[in-house]
Amino acid sequence: MKYLICFVLITANCFVSFSQKTITFGKGYIDGVTVNASSNASSGLQTLKSTGFLPNPKSSSRFLSQATFGPSYPEIASLQITGIEPWLNTQLSLPNSFNITNYVGNIHKYMVDSLNAKGVGGPYTIDNLFINDYTFDIAWFQGAMTSPDKLRWRVGMALSQIFVTSRLSAFDNNPYALASYYDLLNKNAFGNYRSLIDSITYHPTMGVYLTFMNNHATDTLGTNRVFPDENYAREVMQLFSIGLYELNDDGTEKKDSQGNSIPTYNNDDIANLAKVFTGLSWSESKYLGQRATNDRSYTKRMKFFGLDSTEAITKPWKTNPRIVNGHEPGAKYFLKSSVPSRPVAQGELDIKDALDIIFNHPNVPPFISKKLIQHLVTSNPSPDFVKRISEVFKNNGSNVRGDLKATIRAILLDPEARACCATKDQDTFGHLREPFLRYMNLVKGMELTATTGVYRNVMEDLYDKLEQRPLSSPSVFNFYQSSYVPDGPLSEKGKVGPEFQMLNSLSLANYMNALHRWIVDNSPIQYYSLFSGETYKSALDPEFNYVKDYQLAKDERLGEFLDKYNLVLAQGRISKHNIQTIKNTLLSLPITVDASGNPDPGWAERRLKMGLYLIMISPEYMITK
Known part of the structure; x- marks a missing residue:
C-alpha cells in the first residue's frame, strides 16, 4: 500500500442508503466525497482512489497496455514498485526524445555518401537522390522501439488516427511529408489542443492531403466561377x-x-x-x-x-x-x-x-475527450467518464482550456480506466485490439532488441497482412470509424465496436499467418537494403531471444511460462480453461531433457513459439479490458 491509512470510517460496507437511494464511495467513486486526514495532508482522498495503492501485476500490465505500445515483464515488475502516478508523472515530464524527420534525413545522407563513395553514377546529392516512403517506416519504428517517452508515442499514435493524413492518396512516396507530420503529433501530444490544431492547419502535409494548399479566394470573373476548396x-x-x-x-x-x-x-x-x-x-x-x-x-x-x-x-x-x-x-x-x-x-x-x-466551441471538450478515451481505454466509455474528462479539458485546474497533458493524465487515472468493474457495462468495456497494436505488443513484450541499437523495419509485409501501419489509413475517416457498430451483442445493446470494422475472416486469417512469420519463423522485422549493393548487416535484422525461456518449456514449468506471457501480452485475462487448453496442446509436443535438466533447444523453442502463438489468437487477448 502506497499511502498509510491511519483512520478510515466505513459505514455499511461503503454503501450508505438514504430514502432508498444507494450512494457508493470507494473503489474509485469519489464524486462529492472529501476525506480529512489526521495529518492535514492533501492526499487524504487517495484512500478512496484505486490509484492511491501500488498496483498488482495484472493492474500494472493493464495500465501499461493502455499507456504504451505494450509492457515487458521487467516493466510490469518495475511499475509495481514505483506506482502508477509516479510513472505517469515521469512520462509526462519527459521531453520529446526522437525526431523522425532528422532520422529520415540521416538515412538520406547515408545513402548519398555511400553511393558517391561507390562511384556508380552520380554525383548524388540530397536534392537529386530519391528516397522511398519506407524510410519513414524505418525511422518511425526506430523511435517507437528506443524512445524512453513511451506514453508520448502511444498518444501520438492515437492522435494520428484522429487528425488523419495518409500516404495512400498523397505525397508521392515522400518520407519527409510523413515524418514531419508525425513529429508534429508527438511534439504536441502533451501540449495544448489549440496549438495542435494551429500546427496541423499550417502543416503542408495536411494542406496537400485535404487539398487546401494553394487554396485561393473566390474567382467570379470570366466564364468559370472558382470557389475555395472546402x-x-x-x-x-x-x-x-x-x-x-x-x-x-x-x-x-x-x-x-x-x-x-x-x-x-x-x-x-x-x-x-x-x-x-x-x-x-x-x-x-x-x-x-x-x-x-x-x-x-x-x-x-x-x-x-x-x-x-x-x-x-x-x-x-x-x-x-x-x-x-x-x-x-x-x-x-x-x-x-x-x-x-x-x-x-x-x-x-x-x-x-x-x-x-x-x-471554444462547447463540443470540443467531449468530442476530443471521447476520441482519446476510445483509443486508449475503451470504445464505449460511460457518459460519466466522458464528462469527467471533458471537465478537465475545459479547465485543467489552473483555468487553462485544452491542456492535453492534463487530459491524458485524467483519462489514464480515471476510476473507469483503472477498474473496468467501475462501470455497469462490464461486458462491453474495452475494445478489440487493433492489428498494428498487436504487433507492437509482441515486439515489446518479447523485448526485441538489436545488438547495434538500430532497427531497420520497413513493415511492408506487415502492412500487407494487417492493412494497418502509421499514416496509411484508407481515408480521412481512419482505418475504422469511431461510430461503427458490428452485428451481434454490441448492436443489440446499442454499443459501438470501431475496431471490428477491420475484422473479417480474411483479416483474421492474415493476422494468424503474420503471427506464424513473426513467432514461428522468428522473423518479426522486415529488413530492406537501402540501395543496390549495400552490404547486408545481420545485426540490423534482429530476432526474438527464446533462449531465456528454455527452462520454462519443461513439462513441470509450462504453467510458469503461460502465466508469464498471459500477464505480459493479455494482462492475465486468459481464462483458466483456455490456459489449460493451451498447456495440454504444448504437452502434446514432445521434449527431451539432458542429464543436467536442460531441455533440447529445438523442442523447447517449438513449445515456446506455439504457446505464444496460441496466446495471441486467444479471445481474451484479442479483446482488451
Missing part, C-alpha cells in the same frame, strides 16, 4: 474538433423538441470557413500556386499570401490575373460566429479567429 473546412469541424451533432458534456447528443439530433454546422458554415483557409502555400513559394521546390518542403510551416487586387495584377510572376486575391476578403460567418472584414494582407488573423472559434 475539404479542410469540412473535416476540421467534422473529424478534428466538434463532430456532426451538438453534444452534452458527457458526449451524448443533444436533442431538439422533436427528439432529433441537432447538427453542429451546415453547408453555409463549410463554405464560409473554407474562405478562411485561403492564401496558404509552401514556405519557399514566391507566389500562390507555386509547387514545392523539393521533398523537404513538407518540413516547413506554410506561408501566407494575402495580395490585394492591385498587387495581384501587377506582379510579373502572377500568371493568372483573374485570381485577384490569394486570401478571401470580407467577413466570414460560421458556427453562429463571425470573422470580421479586414484587409486581405491581415488574413492570418482570420485563420487565428476561426481556430479560436472552433477551439
Whole structure:
C-alpha cells in the first residue's frame, strides 16, 4: 500500500442508503466525497482512489497496455514498485526524445555518401537522390522501439488516427511529408489542443492531403466561377474538433423538441470557413500556386499570401490575373460566429479567429475527450467518464482550456480506466485490439532488441497482412470509424465496436499467418537494403531471444511460462480453461531433457513459439479490458 491509512470510517460496507437511494464511495467513486486526514495532508482522498495503492501485476500490465505500445515483464515488475502516478508523472515530464524527420534525413545522407563513395553514377546529392516512403517506416519504428517517452508515442499514435493524413492518396512516396507530420503529433501530444490544431492547419502535409494548399479566394470573373476548396473546412469541424451533432458534456447528443439530433454546422458554415483557409502555400513559394521546390518542403510551416487586387495584377510572376486575391476578403460567418472584414494582407488573423472559434466551441471538450478515451481505454466509455474528462479539458485546474497533458493524465487515472468493474457495462468495456497494436505488443513484450541499437523495419509485409501501419489509413475517416457498430451483442445493446470494422475472416486469417512469420519463423522485422549493393548487416535484422525461456518449456514449468506471457501480452485475462487448453496442446509436443535438466533447444523453442502463438489468437487477448 502506497499511502498509510491511519483512520478510515466505513459505514455499511461503503454503501450508505438514504430514502432508498444507494450512494457508493470507494473503489474509485469519489464524486462529492472529501476525506480529512489526521495529518492535514492533501492526499487524504487517495484512500478512496484505486490509484492511491501500488498496483498488482495484472493492474500494472493493464495500465501499461493502455499507456504504451505494450509492457515487458521487467516493466510490469518495475511499475509495481514505483506506482502508477509516479510513472505517469515521469512520462509526462519527459521531453520529446526522437525526431523522425532528422532520422529520415540521416538515412538520406547515408545513402548519398555511400553511393558517391561507390562511384556508380552520380554525383548524388540530397536534392537529386530519391528516397522511398519506407524510410519513414524505418525511422518511425526506430523511435517507437528506443524512445524512453513511451506514453508520448502511444498518444501520438492515437492522435494520428484522429487528425488523419495518409500516404495512400498523397505525397508521392515522400518520407519527409510523413515524418514531419508525425513529429508534429508527438511534439504536441502533451501540449495544448489549440496549438495542435494551429500546427496541423499550417502543416503542408495536411494542406496537400485535404487539398487546401494553394487554396485561393473566390474567382467570379470570366466564364468559370472558382470557389475555395472546402475539404479542410469540412473535416476540421467534422473529424478534428466538434463532430456532426451538438453534444452534452458527457458526449451524448443533444436533442431538439422533436427528439432529433441537432447538427453542429451546415453547408453555409463549410463554405464560409473554407474562405478562411485561403492564401496558404509552401514556405519557399514566391507566389500562390507555386509547387514545392523539393521533398523537404513538407518540413516547413506554410506561408501566407494575402495580395490585394492591385498587387495581384501587377506582379510579373502572377500568371493568372483573374485570381485577384490569394486570401478571401470580407467577413466570414460560421458556427453562429463571425470573422470580421479586414484587409486581405491581415488574413492570418482570420485563420487565428476561426481556430479560436472552433477551439471554444462547447463540443470540443467531449468530442476530443471521447476520441482519446476510445483509443486508449475503451470504445464505449460511460457518459460519466466522458464528462469527467471533458471537465478537465475545459479547465485543467489552473483555468487553462485544452491542456492535453492534463487530459491524458485524467483519462489514464480515471476510476473507469483503472477498474473496468467501475462501470455497469462490464461486458462491453474495452475494445478489440487493433492489428498494428498487436504487433507492437509482441515486439515489446518479447523485448526485441538489436545488438547495434538500430532497427531497420520497413513493415511492408506487415502492412500487407494487417492493412494497418502509421499514416496509411484508407481515408480521412481512419482505418475504422469511431461510430461503427458490428452485428451481434454490441448492436443489440446499442454499443459501438470501431475496431471490428477491420475484422473479417480474411483479416483474421492474415493476422494468424503474420503471427506464424513473426513467432514461428522468428522473423518479426522486415529488413530492406537501402540501395543496390549495400552490404547486408545481420545485426540490423534482429530476432526474438527464446533462449531465456528454455527452462520454462519443461513439462513441470509450462504453467510458469503461460502465466508469464498471459500477464505480459493479455494482462492475465486468459481464462483458466483456455490456459489449460493451451498447456495440454504444448504437452502434446514432445521434449527431451539432458542429464543436467536442460531441455533440447529445438523442442523447447517449438513449445515456446506455439504457446505464444496460441496466446495471441486467444479471445481474451484479442479483446482488451
